[in-house]
Amino acid sequence: MEVRSRYRILSLLLILIANLLWGWISGLLIYLSIQDPDFIREMPPGPLILVSLIFLMELILLNIFFKDCRRIRMNDEKIIFINPLLPFIRKSYRWRKLDYHLTVIEYAKRGGAFETTWLIRKGRVKARISSFYIANYMEIKDSLCIPDQGGKAASMA
Numbered sequence: 001m002e003v004r005s006r007y008r009i010l011s012l013l014l015i016l017i018a019n020l021l022w023g024w025i026s027g028l029l030i031y032l033s034i035q036d037p038d039f040i041r042e043m044p045p046g047p048l049i050l051v052s053l054i055f056l057m058e059l060i061l062l063n064i065f066f067k068d069c070r071r072i073r074m075n076d077e078k079i080i081f082i083n084p085l086l087p088f089i090r091k092s093y094r095w096r097k098l099d100y101h102l103t104v105i106e107y108a109k110r111g112g113a114f115e116t117t118w119l120i121r122k123g124r125v126k127a128r129i130s131s132f133y134i135a136n137y138m139e140i141k142d143s144l145c146i147p148d149q150g151g152k153a154a155s156m157a
Contacts, residue, residue, distance in 0.1 A: 003143045005072035006135040015065050022058040029054065069133050074143050079119070081127060093119065093126060095145040102149050103141075106130075117141050120149070 029051055033039045043051070071082040076095075083089035102118045114132040117140075118125045131137035 001076070001143075003072075003074045003136075003140060005140055007069070007071075008133055008135045011133050012069060015061070015069055019058075019061045019065055022054065022061055025054055026058045068128065068130060072129065072134070072140060074140065074145075076145065079127070079144075091127070093121075097121060098126065098146045099123075100147045100149045101141075101144050115141075117144070119144075119146070 066083060066085075069084050070091075071084060071087075073080045073082065078092050078094045080090055080092040098119050098121050100120050102120055104116045104118055105113050106116055107113045114130055115137065116128055116130040116132075119127040119129070129137065129140055134140060
């Protein structure tokens with residue numbers, strides 16, 4: 001039996017809008033530096049730090065989009081994580097190569113909690129499946145073909 005994930009539309013839109021906004025700002029800064037090569041060089045240290053933080057934030061948001069918003073396909077042999085923008089980039093794990101899964105409740109500072117499942121191999125987290133991004137999270141979790149090792153709580157920044 002094959003199980004496929006479905007996105008939570010609001011969560012996906014939130015990440016996409018944040019990526020588009022920061023991408024637009026980053027693109028504008030790149031455009032300005034191409035138009036005037038001295039643009040960044042002549043900047044005082046304060047704005048230069050701000051530009052660096054903008055690019056850093058863009059990298060963080062892209063990392064979230066590519067690592068957490070992946071589509072998931074599962075069958076009896078393996079679980080496959082598919083990149084949302086570049087579907088030919090896939091990461092798959094065979095069930096026999098994973099040791100167990102752990103359920104984690106992540107609490108946000110502004111309230112709310114989300115359940116996340118960590119897929120563990122040799123004591124290290126290999127993949128995350130979050131109820132924040134996946135609409136059919138419980139169906140995915142129930143279809144995992146590896147032992148459940150209980151749960152724990154973690155706080156989110």
